Amino acid sequence: MFRKWIKFELAVALAAVVFTLFESCKQKSADSAKNLALNEETLEEALPKKELSQEFKDYWYAGEAEITSYKLEQARYGEMREGNAVLIYVTEPFLPGKQVKADESSSKNIPVLKLNSTKNYLTGIYPYSIMSSSFYPVHDNRQAVKISFSSQEWCGQVYAQLNNREKFEILSHSYFENEADFSAKLDKNILENELWNKIRINPKGLPVGNKKVIPSFEYIRLSHKELKAYDATMTLIENEDASSYEIKYPELKRTLKIDFSTAFPYTIEGWTETFESGYGKSKKELTSSAKKIKSIKSPYWQKNSNRFLPLRDSLGLNSF
Numbered sequence: 001m002f003r004k005w006i007k008f009e010l011a012v013a014l015a016a017v018v019f020t021l022f023e024s025c026k027q028k029s030a031d032s033a034k035n036l037a038l039n040e041e042t043l044e045e046a047l048p049k050k051e052l053s054q055e056f057k058d059y060w061y062a063g064e065a066e067i068t069s070y071k072l073e074q075a076r077y078g079e080m081r082e083g084n085a086v087l088i089y090v091t092e093p094f095l096p097g098k099q100v101k102a103d104e105s106s107s108k109n110i111p112v113l114k115l116n117s118t119k120n121y122l123t124g125i126y127p128y129s130i131m132s133s134s135f136y137p138v139h140d141n142r143q144a145v146k147i148s149f150s151s152q153e154w155c156g157q158v159y160a161q162l163n164n165r166e167k168f169e170i171l172s173h174s175y176f177e178n179e180a181d182f183s184a185k186l187d188k189n190i191l192e193n194e195l196w197n198k199i200r201i202n203p204k205g206l207p208v209g210n211k212k213v214i215p216s217f218e219y220i221r222l223s224h225k226e227l228k229a230y231d232a233t234m235t236l237i238e239n240e241d242a243s244s245y246e247i248k249y250p251e252l253k254r255t256l257k258i259d260f261s262t263a264f265p266y267t268i269e270g271w272t273e274t275f276e277s278g279y280g281k282s283k284k285e286l287t288s289s290a291k292k293i294k295s296i297k298s299p300y301w302q303k304n305s306n307r308f309l310p311l312r313d314s315l316g317l318n319s320f
Helices: 002-044 054-060 192-201 217-223 310-314
Strands: 065-076 079-095 110-123 126-137 146-153 156-164 168-174 181-186 209-214 230-237 242-249 254-261 268-277 284-298
Touching: 065 110, 065 268, 079 126, 079 192, 079 284, 110 192, 126 192, 126 217, 146 192, 146 217, 156 217, 192 242, 192 254, 192 268, 217 268, 284 310
Parallel strands: none
Antiparallel strands: 065 079, 065 284, 079 110, 110 126, 126 146, 146 156, 156 168, 168 181, 209 230, 230 242, 242 254, 254 268, 268 284
């Protein structure tokens, strides 16, 4: 009789545990759904949408991406390196809650102009491969909804991501001991990464004057600086044919200057970046630069057959 009573008590206790776990999972699921909805509502609290011109629609909604190649001179470890850079701009629908490209059409999707920026160069025997992605609303009524960055070389790899929610949510992973796995929430400030998108949409609306700016993830991670907003002076110089946008960071001793065409579609013609490169006795101020080679419009995702390899030749991308 005693054994039966013990078994009954154990069964009751086990049922209680199972019920508690089930309710906990239900609550977590509900909380997750609630947070997703809140994220969508938070992102919807933006400035009124700027009307898209017919010129903009004809260029950016033709079912093609714009691909532009550049001859790259990159400062790394106190020396200049030759390589190439590519900027790939394309429009796509973006899910505000999950913060990924949307597979299906929905009124809740955010239409964005996405920039995938790549750099490839050699440091002695081993190669560097760098990619940054920024997702910026085409209606120019809120900040970038997402930024990601990755760097691969023979020593290891680094990845960082920013999600625009109630605050900027940062997640970063690195093979360096002092960086390792990192997460944080930052107050919202101007993102250097998003300015490359804004130039293509509304250069006259670029921020000017003294501002707080979060530098590019590429610079922060490769220079091992603290990820935060820094004081910067921002200048827009407009000329009849060519314009430029300059960002100076006094504390970082760094200046980025982006050259672009004054007329639509405001193509990026090149850029320079001056900063301290190297460590110890090899540390010196150097200037990286990129000069435009060729630009094409293409649905490149449909051109993955070997017969399309000559397209790389047309972009001057035979190496790397």
